[in-house]
Amino acid sequence: MIATERASPALYKSICLAKPFAMAVAFLDLADPAFSTRSEAVREARAAHWCARTPFGLAVLRHREAGLLLRDRRLRQGSHAWPRLTGLEGPFAEFWMASVIAKEGPEHKALRARVQVALHPDHIAALIPDFERIAGDLLDRGGRVIEFMSTFAIPFAGRAICALLGLPESAWRRVAQDAATLGLAMGVDAKRHEAAVNAATERLYDLARDLVARRGAFVRRLDEGGEIAEDALLNLIVMSIFGGVDTTRSQLGHGMVLFAEHPSQWQALRADPALIPRAVEEMIRAFPTTTWSTREAVERFEFAGETIEAGQTIHILVHATAMDPAVTLPQSFDITAPRRTHFGFGGGAHHCLGSQVARTDMAAALRVMAERVERISLAGTPVFLPDSGNTSPEHLPVCLETVACVGRRSL
Numbered sequence: 001m002i003a004t005e006r007a008s009p010a011l012y013k014s015i016c017l018a019k020p021f022a023m024a025v026a027f028l029d030l031a032d033p034a035f036s037t038r039s040e041a042v043r044e045a046r047a048a049h050w051c052a053r054t055p056f057g058l059a060v061l062r063h064r065e066a067g068l069l070l071r072d073r074r075l076r077q078g079s080h081a082w083p084r085l086t087g088l089e090g091p092f093a094e095f096w097m098a099s100v101i102a103k104e105g106p107e108h109k110a111l112r113a114r115v116q117v118a119l120h121p122d123h124i125a126a127l128i129p130d131f132e133r134i135a136g137d138l139l140d141r142g143g144r145v146i147e148f149m150s151t152f153a154i155p156f157a158g159r160a161i162c163a164l165l166g167l168p169e170s171a172w173r174r175v176a177q178d179a180a181t182l183g184l185a186m187g188v189d190a191k192r193h194e195a196a197v198n199a200a201t202e203r204l205y206d207l208a209r210d211l212v213a214r215r216g217a218f219v220r221r222l223d224e225g226g227e228i229a230e231d232a233l234l235n236l237i238v239m240s241i242f243g244g245v246d247t248t249r250s251q252l253g254h255g256m257v258l259f260a261e262h263p264s265q266w267q268a269l270r271a272d273p274a275l276i277p278r279a280v281e282e283m284i285r286a287f288p289t290t291t292w293s294t295r296e297a298v299e300r301f302e303f304a305g306e307t308i309e310a311g312q313t314i315h316i317l318v319h320a321t322a323m324d325p326a327v328t329l330p331q332s333f334d335i336t337a338p339r340r341t342h343f344g345f346g347g348g349a350h351h352c353l354g355s356q357v358a359r360t361d362m363a364a365a366l367r368v369m370a371e372r373v374e375r376i377s378l379a380g381t382p383v384f385l386p387d388s389g390n391t392s393p394e395h396l397p398v399c400l401e402t403v404a405c406v407g408r409r410s411l
Helices: 009-018 040-048 063-070 079-086 091-097 105-118 121-125 128-141 148-165 169-186 190-214 217-225 230-261 263-271 273-286 318-322 355-372 403-410
Strands: 051-054 057-060 075-077 145-147 292-297 301-303 306-308 313-317 373-378 393-395 397-402
Touching: 040 051, 040 318, 057 063, 063 292, 063 301, 063 313, 063 318, 075 079, 079 091, 079 169, 079 190, 079 292, 091 169, 091 190, 091 230, 105 217, 105 230, 121 355, 128 148, 128 355, 145 148, 148 169, 148 230, 148 355, 148 393, 169 190, 169 230, 190 217, 190 230, 217 230, 230 263, 230 273, 230 355, 230 373, 230 393, 263 273, 263 355, 263 373, 273 318, 273 355, 313 318, 355 373
Parallel strands: 057 313
Antiparallel strands: 051 057, 075 292, 145 397, 292 313, 301 306, 373 397
């Protein structure tokens, strides 16, 4: 971390502007909770140069450079430093710094291999009937006008992770709430939520200890690689819960917003269920819940006309790179169009381990909804978490018109 990266935004901006660059480099204040990584300021900065300066380091704005840097071995996973950047202390910071995300080299590979066994595609595919049953049950319980996050997205993600872990589905509320609270630690205002985040971390560790004591299928699969320290095993379980719930609930919410704003796309999905996998990718590309993927330089090097200092943090802005005019039409949402790879799940050696789970359970939810929901529309004004760090709808009123309801109205 270079010394200026945690200076005040005004001071850091003056430092950036005073330094000569190969081309015009904008300053983007990612630390401002009102700032959006999908804003016009980001588009203007991307048009000017492939990167911008921020209070947290360098922001990568273009697709080509993002893909190269995510695979560059001169960079390590940068999110390990997030607690230090935001001033978080206590159980969450300790959990995060001990996680597979914070590890590199052989230790990272060994932990990653265990999770890959536990989350093998065959195991995930076997859960699809459970995911579809959960989605159908939640639609049955809901009404025509619902608050989507509390009525569908959160309980779906919570019950889905319970199915994955072998927990009774009745535990979903506790699991989902604590995982959602951990998500607040990934926002730019994380310090404000420190007490709640630490309490949720401790409760999830208690849950992980219960799972280890039961020696269920998920824990046994994590253990297949040989003996593992209990602390490491507990950490992997908590990380699996956190990632499994937070991405699914948030991305489903964003998906409903997108389909409500683009009704023709929902009709295209209903007409051709084969588009569901592509729709999941397009939801992530067009409105990602993880707004940046982070790396940190382990040495000084030159890249695309800029000098990257050892210790400097680099953030791949997911939406900006996915909407780069060099690879797509700007601001488009089209589940039928071929797309270049998005970076919503990162890339390279630290590509998200739970991405297959998220893709599978979200696809199951969309499949059931596409069969039963004729139209999606907003029933009020959505409220979102800050659009930097990890974001999500906090309040999302929607109208889900089922096939039966539409049929009755046409009689």
